[in-house]
Amino acid sequence: MFCFLRRIVASRRQISPLTFQQVLCVQNQWLPSTARYCNSVSSNGHSFTVSYLIDTCGLSPEQAASASKYVRFESREKSDLVINFLKNLGFSQSQILRFTREVPQLLRYDPEKTLLPKIEFFISRGVSSSDIPKLLCRDPDIMRRSLDKKLIPSFDFFRDLFQSDGKFIKSLSYFPRIILHTSTRVVPNMKLLKEVGVPELNIIKLLQFYPRTFTKSPRKFNVIVEQVQEMGVDPSKSQFIMAVDALSSISKATWSKKAHVYKKWGWSDDDIVAAFRRSPSCMKKSVDKIDATMELLVDKLGCPPSTIPNYAVVLSLSLNKRIVPRASVFQVLLSKGLVKKESLLSIFVCTERDFLNRFILSHGGEGSELLKLYQAKLDVAG
Template sequence: MYHFICRTLVQNRKVSSKTSYVRYIQTTPLFNSVSNPTEQQSLTVSYLINSCGLSLEQAISASKVVRIENTEKPDSILKMLATYGFSKTHISSLISKLPPLLLAHPEKTIRPKIEYFESLGIRGPDVPRIIFSDTSILMSSLKKQIIPNIDFLKGFLETNENLVNALKQSAQLVRCNIKKVLVPNISTLRAHGVPEEHVAKLIIMQPRSLLLRSDLFKEVVCAIKEMGFEPMRPSFILAVRCMSIISKVKWEKKKEVLTSFGWSENEFLLAFRVQPMLMICSEKKIRDVMDFLMNKAGLKQSHIARCPNLFLTSIERRLIPRCAVLQVLMSKAMVGKNLDIVWALSSNKRYFEKKYVTRFMEDAPEVIKAYQGKMVFQGFSN
């Protein structure tokens, strides 16, 4: 029924670490115009290892696309990156992913882009974080690619703070084809009546969902409407966020976990409409929560389905301590056996503490120990 992103993993062929380095450089004609390829490649590999922190295997692979004849420019690049907060680990990974960066002009190619990002309010550790997430940014055109994309995004996000948050989620926004990708997908949301402010929220929360191929994005949006979501409501955008970044295989596996605990299709749809972020959880998290709530706490699957926010909470830090508190109160008949446990578990921190902890702490001091996670939860039937 639904079509999702299909990702193809392209694996680059690597030279085996067991291959003799000497034999490799003697038999690989990297540049026919170089008089002594073995000597110059040796310099390149040595520099990549000693100055950039690459492994031998990474250095040999990188030496196929970059040749260092002298170290003046590469040294300047490394020094500049370090000045802007790139750690040795960042630099090593950056060079392994984009070896030609070492031969770029530091003042013409690198500095203007970093300074532009800083002018947007991106400073400190956020600079390497954003650039590191999409290394090709440093080799993209500032005037033809980066600035036009940023200007387009500013039209939706209004503030630099929102823009920075969006870029932290996906730096691909800087390099994507605006006309072929973002514009059609945003137009699809508008055509279905999604408010502009919700479109902006989607860009900030999960911009990768808007980078989906336009025909697939349309199918996702139509499928969400078929499931009963209203385009004017915030939950519609949350559903788009989830369905557009989860593969069909993973989606079905997560549903299978829920149905294995007795959920019907209607219960799944109810839960997903209430809390679309349910499907962001891993299969293990979904299974662990269902197992605890049904087999330990004794709740029915239908009760869990009406409160799927429980899947977004921690079993150890929230569910177990709260259940332990309720167990103490039930054992002392301070709360009735007909207590809505699901509601108690899903209520906010302040409400739960006031309703079930501070209210009874004098007559039942054990609730403090239970709430602190120092009491074993035996189950409500014990």
């Protein structure tokens, strides 16, 4: 792979500048062609830059005008070299659009000196060459940071923390920006969680699966942690880090909208907090998902609203793939007197094996029909 990448830029030296530009024009046929740029230099750098960003990179006029505030060039030679380099790495047109829109300054870089060493570094640490475009497009700003001063030290920090390159690469794929805020945000926020009593193992889990949470500014992160504490969530439990993540991902206005839906179905403020303590993800679901689940539980299945906070995890489960199929089985069992209505919510939280054993296979002759019903509902859900 490294040799292949080297050949991308090395081949430039083997032909004359004029021939190289002509080759680029041919190689980039998948992009909108602008033949008048191939061998000309505009006297108006700004106009040339805007036109190039529109015709070659695919930006809209508004995007190109905005990007031209941060980069300007009078010749397409360097920028063509960067775009052709990205193309050979497997970037699609839409990915190049994203890349150049987010960090247009990269069009002036020497790909061999600036881009290639960073790409080689990520590949050497285990990022597959096919995943490079996706990684870089999630946060193109990575390519502007120093390899020796920023990327390598940060990668080593997380690798030592996770005790695995692979685990960190997975986290990095979720949210690449985390590698850019190691000392300024991640470390201070980790320290705060330790100070309030969150076990290190839970901190690492939060960092591994929800890395975005740690890129909040320490000031905002501190406010979120205080709110979770005020709700009475135990720092030693996994619910604490889940609550921190939930509050990090929703605004006060969004919380109010979702709280309003729960109140519509008979919950009090205390009920909402109690549910959040047990299953913080109940506040991460969309307003429509919350409303549809409560409607099924309360209106169609007759579940008292006041009992639902004790099984708040149900609100985080898939409506079509879990709640509806199991509810269909429960309704049949209830109609035949084989279960009590009070056991409704427990049917949703048990494991798949326990559900099949307790509510389907244990009912003898009824079991085969119940299994068909359950499977049919699952098939509809896809």
